[in-house]
Amino acid sequence: MVKLTIDLVEGAMQYTNPLRDRELDLRGYKVPAIENLGSTLDQFDTIDFTDNEIRKLDGFPLLQRLKSLIMTGNKIIRIGEDLVSSIPNLETLILTDNNIAELKDLDPLAPLTKLTFLSLARCPVTMKMNYRLYVVGRMPQLRFLDFKRITQAERKQARSFVKHLSPLTTAVEANSNKTKTSAVKTFVPGAPVGSKATNDENSEAAKPPQQKHPTNNQPREFPQATLHAGVKRVMLSGGSNQDLLAIQDAIKKAKTMDEVERLHQMLSSGQFAGFAAHWHKQQKH
Known part of the structure; x- marks a missing residue:
């Protein structure tokens, strides 16, 4: 299994994407964990980790510039408790097709006050009853969940749900x-x-x-x-x-x-x- 080394990070493809953001492409290396991202010198707005073997969303150094994180097709089951101290300005998080199974496992995302776009599509947690109400209630800063805009009616219902929860x-x-x-x-x-x-x-x-x-x-x-x-x-x-x-x-x-x-x-x-x-x-x- 490939390890995410400094050489791999520095040799990975990097470019300006259609949104004019600087993006680092770390797709498909089958790395098991996030590490050595300090070698990026916080020069990227987006990092793409699609199709790796990552099991826990953590291991980030302080990356104040990072706004978008793409984690599609990994094996993530847990989210680091101190994520907000490492990537405080994250706005978009794509966790499509991962293994997060419990609603409480999403709680570490709540402190990310700038997070407005979250996808958990094709994760087991989406099958939980009241999934959308729980996520919207815990993360009122979100505007889109699973590529669907959150309505005012949902927000009102979610507030009531969390209050009773x-x-x-x-x-x-x-x-x-x-x-x-x-x-x-x-x-x-x-x-x-x-x-x-x-x-x-x-x-x-x-x-x-x-x-x-x-x-x-x-x-x-x-x-x-x-x-x-x-x-x-x-x-x-x-x-x-x-x-x-x-x-x-x-x-x-x-x-x-x-x-x-x-x-x-x-x-x-x-x-x-x-x-x-x-x-x-x-x-x-």
């Missing part, structure tokens, strides 16, 4: 944090450091407390904050009150914490339209 996200994260456990080192009198007795104690301390299965007389508790926020989002998600009640019933009857977490994630992401029909069908079997 935030409390639910906070509630789910707080609930998730409560379930996390950490190993506590235990000193066993008379046992040497690193002994089996000490290690066994530490191993037991690291285990999460066992959850008792709910009985018919002891239904599983459904977090009221999550339910309240979920009700507000029923109309936004395309689901119905029946879908929401079905999820509540499913959580009460869940037998494992993994199943409970999966149902909470479904509710928090708004992807529960049609759940009632699926749940009732499952209960008949």
Whole structure:
């Protein structure tokens, strides 16, 4: 696999494109990561990385001149958290045909206040429910998303969507944090450091407390904050009150914490339209 070396960067084709921008052509080299762009001396408005093997959008030095970044046909699954500190003036980002799958993975793009044109076409994330509302709500500076102009009606709906999304996200994260456990080192009198007795104690301390299965007389508790926020989002998600009640019933009857977490994630992401029909069908079997 080719590495993006200084020699490769300096020897790549460079020209003035039809928009009168200075462009660096790094297409098709199959490089796995972005690096050594400091050798460009910040002389380009556009850099084209089409058809490489890049998996994470990061590795940029400070490039204040860079306005357009073309990343079509890579394997990007993550976006660097500090992207705005490296390319603060980015206006156009083309991420068509990559592997970004989750809505939250797009959050690092929000601080790019000058970003007005974004394409995520043919990325798995575009199949997520409320994808456009989420992106427009998180990035109100955008004017075009996936080559389609963002309308004022979309902006209004997106603001409402994000407003109702935030409390639910906070509630789910707080609930998730409560379930996390950490190993506590235990000193066993008379046992040497690193002994089996000490290690066994530490191993037991690291285990999460066992959850008792709910009985018919002891239904599983459904977090009221999550339910309240979920009700507000029923109309936004395309689901119905029946879908929401079905999820509540499913959580009460869940037998494992993994199943409970999966149902909470479904509710928090708004992807529960049609759940009632699926749940009732499952209960008949």
